[in-house]
Amino acid sequence: MIGMIEIRLRNQLSEILRLADLVDRFGEAHGLASGVVFKFNLVLDEVLTNIIDYGYDDGAPHDIVVILTLAGAVITAEVIDDGRPYDPTLVPEPDLTLSVDDRPIGGLGIHFARTMMDRVEYRRDGRLNRLRLSRRADPEAAGSAGTT
Amino acid sequence: MEVLESRSGNTVIIDVRGRVDSNTARAFEEKLLGAVAPADPALVVDCTQLDYISSAGLRVMLMAAKKVRAAKGRLALCGLRPHVREVFDVSGFSSLFLIHPARDAALAAVSQAGAPC
Numbered sequence: 001m002i003g004m005i006e007i008r009l010r011n012q013l014s015e016i017l018r019l020a021d022l023v024d025r026f027g028e029a030h031g032l033a034s035g036v037v038f039k040f041n042l043v044l045d046e047v048l049t050n051i052i053d054y055g056y057d058d059g060a061p062h063d064i065v066v067i068l069t070l071a072g073a074v075i076t077a078e079v080i081d082d083g084r085p086y087d088p089t090l091v092p093e094p095d096l097t098l099s100v101d102d103r104p105i106g107g108l109g110i111h112f113a114r115t116m117m118d119r120v121e122y123r124r125d126g127r128l129n130r131l132r133l134s135r136r137a138d139p140e141a142a143g144s145a146g147t148t
Numbered sequence: 149m150e151v152l153e154s155r156s157g158n159t160v161i162i163d164v165r166g167r168v169d170s171n172t173a174r175a176f177e178e179k180l181l182g183a184v185a186p187a188d189p190a191l192v193v194d195c196t197q198l199d200y201i202s203s204a205g206l207r208v209m210l211m212a213a214k215k216v217r218a219a220k221g222r223l224a225l226c227g228l229r230p231h232v233r234e235v236f237d238v239s240g241f242s243s244l245f246l247i248h249p250a251r252d253a254a255l256a257a258v259s260q261a262g263a264p265c
Contacts (some may be wrong), residue, residue: 096240
């Protein structure tokens with residue numbers, strides 16, 4: 001089973017809803033489990049929100065490209081943006097054991113990627129950030145990305 | 149996203165529906181934090197019809213928990229669907245909140261004086 005879609009988004013938070021809709025449709029077209037589609041939507045939302053909120057200094061419109069691929073039993077989402085260089089795999093793990101009073105707000109987005117995906121790979125490609133997120137389509141497979 | 153607010157005795161029930169993400173978190177924040185009474189608040193967030201929550205939504209939940217604690221009140225969640233529950237589990241938030249399957253149990257939990265937040 002092979003499928004691929006390329007989604008071009010503007011750097012506006014409202015685009016995330018359109019992305020979620022397209023990811024849902026990709027999942028339906030390929031019979032993917034709803035839990036797996038949910039994980040991709042969550043991780044992509046977190047990655048895109050971060051890029052849109054912090055990736056640009058110039059206030060100008062930018063395109064962000066998301067390429068979703070299903071090859072065999074593996075789903076891959078690649079996010080390509082021309083924002084400032086940013087490697088989310090270098091973000092430290094949040095301390096999940098802290099109490100309500102001590103728990104800081106933030107750092108969860110990359111944690112979701114690490115726990116829900118099998119692989120999280122970043123590379124800087126000229127002016128572009130390229131983040132590849134992949135996991136098995138099997139909903140029972142646990143993510144185990146760690147930092148690569 | 150839609151937020152319906154109601155009361156049961158002294159407890160405020162926040163019924164949040166749809167998607168809480170970076171687009172809607174601000175509106176959710178206003179509703180939820182606005183529902184925390186200044187003294188001895190009792191709050192139930194009913195997530196039965198919550199389809200989706202991202203870290204932007206968890207952030208609002210955490211802010212509410214901090215505000216409720218500071219006011220020596222009680223807060224419980226109920227009705228988390230499996231995908232939403234997984235977001236709470238993976239983030240460690242399941243151990244920060246009282247979570248009950250049904251609204252009645254959540255209401256009973258927050259109406260007991262002295263119960264933890």
